[in-house]
Amino acid sequence: MNTKRAAVGRPTCTETPITFQRRRLDLRGIRGAVGKGRDFTRQALRDWGWERRETAEDALLVVSELVTNAGLHAYGCHELVLTAGEGLRIDVVDGDTAPPRPRAVCRPGVPGGRGLYIVQRLADRWGSRAHGTGKVVWAEFGASRLTATAEGHRH
Template sequence: MRRHVRGGGPTTVGAPSAQLSRRLTHADLRAVPEARRELRELLRHWGRPGRSDIAELLTSELVTNALVHTDRDAVLNATVTPRGLRVEVRDFVGRRPRPRVPTADDGTHGRGLVLVQALADAWGVRAHGVGKSVWFELAADGPDTDGV
């Protein structure tokens, strides 16, 4: 697992952006809590209360999907600016993900993209020559989300 963080410190108005970039090794689910921890550090001084919690949740969903539903490595990129956060998880499989309504038989599976769709300010899928990126954005000044 390689990680690269640029920038750092508080992200206040007029401050430059900060970035996290990390290669995720195929089927290494230890990368999920590690990615959450690294994102939490990146977002330590960012946004309204609760926004970082949502960012961590959505990032872990996208990372988990990339590691569980593909047979390849993935790449996590997060960019935080005073205005917002953009997280992309790129994998190297062209099959497009689709949100689906989970059933009671699914246990905890099938909820990742439904959560992203419900909680992100924007999200989508971008095709690449090989593979795709699933991304979401959160505004720093989004609604107060205490209790999420």
């Protein structure tokens, strides 16, 4: 982790880019997978010095949407994988080989059907690929969105 210790013992971010790190969370059969996935992501973002970025909130929402979609439409979320390097990659592994299909039309006032639209709007890139007996739905956030100093926040 590329951090220095503050006087109170909390890590503070530095200008040095994060080296490649990957974290995995097994969510197969776990109750409250969305909340656990968000907590896991929040901690990783904190450890990587990205928690105070506006993009961190976008990443948490994308995790919520992808894990929710896996639970509702793809036989459950099996695993959440976060990869940090030049940016952030979020992978959600599920149990269905069918690629995700965004709804063509969302009806006003009717809940649901906006998850992939939200992912598409917030992430820099997203997609899916086959993986074993299921698939991985992924989203990426570029480094510039994670390392730019947030307004009012100093390193």
